[in-house]
Amino acid sequence: MGGVPSTPRNTGGDDVSVAEYLIATFVGEKSFPLASDFWNKLLELPLSSRWPSDRVQQACELFEQSNGYTRHLAKLLIHLSWCLQELLQASDDQSSIYKKAVNATYISSVFLKYLNENGKSDSVQELHLSLDESEPVPHGFVMDQDIQNFVMHSVLSFIGSNEVSPNSYVLHRELLNFMLVTMSTQLLAGPSPGPRDANPFIDAAMAQEKSIVCLVVRRLLLNYISRHRTPPNANSYMYSDGDSQGILGRVGSAAASFVLLPLNYLVSNSGGSNNPLAECSLHVLLILINYHKSVMSDESMTDKSDDSATSESVSKIHVFSSGNTFSKALANARDVEFDRSDVEGNVHPAGPHVRIPFASLFDTLGMCLADEGAVLLLYSLLQGNSDFKEYVLVRTDLDTLLMPILETLYNASKRTSSNQIYMMLIVLLILSQDSSFNSSIHKMILPSVPWYKEHLLHQTSLGSIMVIILIRTVQHNLSKLRDVYLQTTCLATLANMAPHAHHLSAYASQRLVSLFYMLSRKYNKLSGLTGDKVQSIKINLSGEDLGVSEDLAAELQIFTDFLRLVLDILNAILTYALPRNPEIVYAIMHRQEVFQPFKNHPQFHELVENIYTVLDFFNSRMDSQRSDREWSVQKVLQFIINNCRSWRGEGMKMFTQLHFSYEQESHPEEFFIPYVWQLAFSRCGFSFNPDSINLFPVPHPAGKEIEDERGEELEGKEKVQELKEQRIVFDP
Numbered sequence: 074m075g076g077v078p079s080t081p082r083n084t085g086g087d088d089v090s091v092a093e094y095l096i097a098t099f100v101g102e103k104s105f106p107l108a109s110d111f112w113n114k115l116l117e118l119p120l121s122s123r124w125p126s127d128r129v130q131q132a133c134e135l136f137e138q139s140n141g142y143t144r145h146l147a148k149l150l151i152h153l154s155w156c157l158q159e160l161l162q163a164s165d166d167q168s169s170i171y172k173k174a175v176n177a178t179y180i181s182s183v184f185l186k187y188l189n190e191n192g193k194s195d196s197v198q199e200l201h202l203s204l205d206e207s208e209p210v211p212h213g214f215v216m217d218q219d220i221q222n223f224v225m226h227s228v229l230s231f232i233g234s235n236e237v238s239p240n241s242y243v244l245h246r247e248l249l250n251f252m253l254v255t256m257s258t259q260l261l262a263g264p265s266p267g268p269r270d271a272n273p274f275i276d277a278a279m280a281q282e283k284s285i286v287c288l289v290v291r292r293l294l295l296n297y298i299s300r301h302r303t304p305p306n307a308n309s310y311m312y313s314d315g316d317s318q319g320i321l322g323r324v325g326s327a328a329a330s331f332v333l334l335p336l337n338y339l340v341s342n343s344g345g346s347n348n349p350l351a352e353c354s355l356h357v358l359l360i361l362i363n364y365h366k367s368v369m370s371d372e373s374m375t376d377k378s379d380d381s382a383t384s385e386s387v388s389k390i391h392v393f394s395s396g397n398t399f400s401k402a403l404a405n406a407r408d409v410e411f412d413r414s415d416v417e418g419n420v421h422p423a424g425p426h427v428r429i430p431f432a433s434l435f436d437t438l439g440m441c442l443a444d445e446g447a448v449l450l451l452y453s454l455l456q457g458n459s460d461f462k463e464y465v466l467v468r469t470d471l472d473t474l475l476m477p478i479l480e481t482l483y484n485a486s487k488r489t490s491s492n493q494i495y496m497m498l499i500v501l502l503i504l505s506q507d508s509s510f511n512s513s514i515h516k517m518i519l520p521s522v523p524w525y526k527e528h529l530l531h532q533t534s535l536g537s538i539m540v541i542i543l544i545r546t547v548q549h550n551l552s553k554l555r556d557v558y559l560q561t562t563c564l565a566t567l568a569n570m571a572p573h574a575h576h577l578s579a580y581a582s583q584r585l586v587s588l589f590y591m592l593s594r595k596y597n598k599l600s601g602l603t604g605d606k607v608q609s610i611k612i613n614l615s616g617e618d619l620g621v622s623e624d625l626a627a628e629l630q631i632f633t634d635f636l637r638l639v640l641d642i643l644n645a646i647l648t649y650a651l652p653r654n655p656e657i658v659y660a661i662m663h664r665q666e667v668f669q670p671f672k673n674h675p676q677f678h679e680l681v682e683n684i685y686t687v688l689d690f691f692n693s694r695m696d697s698q699r700s701d702r703e704w705s706v707q708k709v710l711q712f713i714i715n716n717c718r719s720w721r722g723e724g725m726k727m728f729t730q731l732h733f734s735y736e737q738e739s740h741p742e743e744f745f746i747p748y749v750w751q752l753a754f755s756r757c758g759f760s761f762n763p764d765s766i767n768l769f770p771v772p773h774p775a776g777k778e779i780e781d782e783r784g785e786e787l788e789g790k791e792k793v794q795e796l797k798e799q800r801i802v803f804d805p
Contacts, residue, residue: 091118092118095114098111099115099145100132100135100145101135101139101143102139104143104144107152107204107210108209112152113173116152116176116180117172117173133183137188140201144208146185146200146201146202147201147202147220150220151223153177153178153181153227154223154226154227156170156173157227157231160244161231161234171240171243174244175243178244178248181251182247182250182254185200185254185255186254189257189258189261190761190765197271197273202219202220202273203220221273221274221276222280225274225277225278226281228252229285230285230288232249232293233292234288237292237301246350246353249350249357250759253360253757255275256275256361258273258274259364259750260761260766260768261766261768262767263767264768264769265743266365266366266743266746270367272364272366275360279364279366279399284425286402287425290358290402291427293357294354294429296350296351297351297358297450298430298433298434299351300348300437301351302348303350352756352757355450356749356752356756356757359446359450360749360750360753361399362399363741364397364399366396403453403454403457404457406426406428406429406461407426407428408429408430408460409428409430409431410430410431410432431461431464434461435465435468435473438450439473439474442477445493445752448478448497448500449748449752452500455500455503455504456737462503466504466509471513475501475514475535475539476519478497478501480524482543494546495559495562498566499735501539501543502565502569502733502734511536511569515537515573515575517535518533518534519532519538520532522538525538534575534576534577536577537576537578537580538581540567540570540584541578541584543567544563544567544584544585544587546559547560547563548591550563551595557631565638565733565801567642568641569732571641571645571646572648572730574646575653576656577654579656579659579660582656582657583660585643585657586643586661587664589636589639589643590667595632596629596632596633599629599632633676640677640680640684641680644680644683644684645728647687647725648683648722649730651687651722652718655710656710658691658717659710659713661688662688662692668685672685679726680728690720694716695709698712733801733802735801746768747769750769
């Protein structure tokens with residue numbers, strides 16, 4: 074027991090034969106103890122060739138059969154932990170230890186991934202993460218400790234404590250891929266996390282000390298900010314055995330091939346990122362902060378009925394969340410440049426916390442917001458971290474964040490995912506909840522907006538551009554998507570902005586009045602159809618007609634609410650900001666006929682009343698000067714500007730100022746967990762057996778053409794349903 078297999082003699086660089094023999098021994102039936110020199114030989118191989126995919130499959134199948142007896146996965150993970158611990162402690166030449174750590178990480182990822190994909194159940198027992206009781210245990214190793222806790226402690230400690238450098242880049246990248254593999258057990262469960270879901274490694278990550286969690290969150294964010302490129306020597310810097318390319322002879326990163334793996338076995342090459350470490354760090358962070366562990370408790374109660382003298386014990390099951398330490402660490406992250414407690418005396422949570430450069434994070438997000446992962450990170454920070462939200466709100470260059478979002482919304486019809494649109498709109502809604510934000514965006518003037526093609530936007534305020542894009546999104550949705558939630562989010566954001574409008578541009582003002590006209594036409598059409606259908610039902614008494622009538626009535630109510638909300642937006646501008654917005658007065662005067670049908674309408678007349686108070690004020694003064702004068706556009710606008718100075722708001726009815734806020738539902742993980750994993754697939758190039766995935770629907774290759782045409786729309790409807798359950802709340 075414990076002997077080292079006799080390896081073939083290396084005659085003239087026959088590394089492939091040695092590698093094949095040792096890998097075959099690793100997946101075979103003979104068990105080697107932890108202290109065996111076999112592990113050093115395996116992990117020191119300068120692996121430089123590949124096996125065909127059928128050999129890969131065969132090796133993994135053999136390993137699945139033998140691992141229950143040999144416990145080689147558990148032993149390999151222990152050796153990985155020891156290598157990482159040694160790296161953190163060693164100060165001398167570490168190249169040989171790095172080599173062993175990279176090999177251990179990669180080999181573990183390959184076989185663990187196969188076991189996750191092909192397990193007969195979602196039970197952690199199939200991984201056999203324990204040692205046999207008869208196993209000779211080396212000095213200092215605690216036999217009964219959880220191996221998943223042991224390895225996750227070492228992996229996370231190394232990621233958090235070790236700086237990324239040209240010499241450590243490869244190992245950092247492999248460890249992040251290893252994290253994805255270990256956390257991929259989430260893919261086996263359904264979209265709603267349950268108390269019986271088995272996620273041993275991610276649960277172990279959540280159980281780590283707060284200090285380690287904070288270091289990991291900090292490192293992942295710094296990786297994302299720094300955007301390290303793959304070093305030129307990443308393929309050979311520690312495997313320069315003559316002319317051999319070494320284990321890292323891979324495409325673009327440390328994780329595309331192995332001696333027994335074809336090019337794309339573990340990680341697909343479809344991600345195509347120039348910054349693979351940054352992308353992988355972001356998605357590992359998103360998976361960690363959105364993890365949700367449901368815990369089931371069983372309480373015993375005594376049930377005493379009135380008609381029985383006996384007492385019966387009944388069990389009451391409670392399911393609750395165990396909390397997420399990574400999410401809390403991100404929520405409590407602070408800026409390295411500024412600690413608010415020094416100025417405001419606020420009490421922050423005691424103990425370690427994440428300190429990162431908010432300025433660099435802000436700039437990085439601004440550069441990357443075309444990517445969905447960046448939008449999700451920005452949402453997570455704004456929603457959960459009050460320090461970062463306040464930092465964003467006091468920045469004087471909000472266009473850094475807003476312009477990429479607005480440009481993406483402008484191009485939304487070009488196959489931008491539904492989830493990305495919703496997340497961006499929610500980000501805008503969250504920002505619009507702050508009055509200082511609504512004021513400052515109107516004070517920033519942009520010289521041009523080259524990507525906006527319908528109209529020349531010259532010297533336009535950021536606030537006006539935001540109004541234009543939100544209205545355009547509403548109008549596009551009315552004609553294409555007809556999504557009530559999207560409409561509501563856009564209009565709620567506009568309502569928050571309305572009282573703070575300042576020098577709204579002519580084009581933005583025209584688009585706002587045009588939006589009212591567009592909605593009014595739809596309302597009038599539905600109103601007419603509903604009336605006709607009611608008469609038809611009275612005559613025919615048809616059950617089918619009754620169902621159609623109910624649908625029409627529901628749609629009519631939706632457009633009634635939309636129309637009232639747009640009137641509320643116009644009222645807010647006229648009531649609180651008329652002197653500062655002559656262009657909105659001009660737009661209303663120019664199209665005043667569109668409001669006439671609603672002047673005496675029972676559902677709208679009180680909201681239209683203020684508009685006519687404004688119209689009467691300016692029309693009467695214009696009529697008194699109209700005798701022999703020709704009115705050009707510029708003369709009318711100048712007239713309005715002059716008379717705005719004498720406007721006192723007399724006769725205006727004061728309505729409650731609208732304020733909408735975003736409120737996350739109690740189970741956001743049902744949307745976010747599938748979403749972040751789909752992003753990991755698309756951006757990190759992470760691959761997984763589609764037949765094993767239960768977390769979200771996976772299109773099969775045979776249906777690719779259909780998916781290209783319809784898949785995005787169908788997928789969007791399924792995925793955003795949970796997102797729509799997040800609430801937009803009116804704050805009275």
